[in-house]
Amino acid sequence: xxxxxxxxxxxxxxxxxxxxxxxxxxxxxxxxxxxxxxxxxxxxxxxxxxxxxxxxxx
Numbered sequence: 001x002x003x004x005x006x007x008x009x010x011x012x013x014x015x016x017x018x019x020x021x022x023x024x025x026x027x028x029x030x031x032x033x034x035x036x037x038x039x040x041x042x043x044x045x046x047x048x049x050x051x052x053x054x055x056x057x058x
Contacts, residue, residue: 002027002054007045009052017049029055 001023002008003015009030014021031053036042047053 002057007054007057027054027057
């Protein structure tokens, strides 16, 4: 499941990053962010927490 607000991929029912329960199984692409403070991809996508993120969420 991917969060529609922050795109974090999780197996739970609530997003651990933004605490939203608006999750969807319809997502594609993956970005693994290990060090968001030094990652250009994390800056571009607006990611501040490390983890697995979907590139597109519908």
